[in-house]
Amino acid sequence: MTSHGGRRGQAERDAITVEIGYALCSGVLAAAVVFAAVAGPALLFDLPSGLERALPLVGLTLAIVLFFARVVSVLVRFRRAPQPSQPGRTNPDS
Numbered sequence: 001m002t003s004h005g006g007r008r009g010q011a012e013r014d015a016i017t018v019e020i021g022y023a024l025c026s027g028v029l030a031a032a033v034v035f036a037a038v039a040g041p042a043l044l045f046d047l048p049s050g051l052e053r054a055l056p057l058v059g060l061t062l063a064i065v066l067f068f069a070r071v072v073s074v075l076v077r078f079r080r081a082p083q084p085s086q087p088g089r090t091n092p093d094s
Helices: 011-045 047-079
Strands: none
Touching: 011 047
16 A cells, blocks of 8 residues: 555555455355354254343354454455565665
8 A cells, every 4th residue: 555645556446445345255254154153053953042032142242243353354454564574675685
């Protein structure tokens, strides 16, 4: 990304769009897996009524938290510009 305040090029805008799409899709997938793992037993098995109501709520809560955590972590990692392995060196042979 440009850090000098200039306009972004088309390739950079495309990369940001792809990264946002990846963050959203991976967040939805992770949330769905967690929800299914937590709430699934309540739908498949005959459990006590309190547990049958609690598992989907807990699953939904965990899924929402995981979705936002995943999206934020992907976008924050993308935002960080790659750092040179050896700051101050400009010649690869030095």
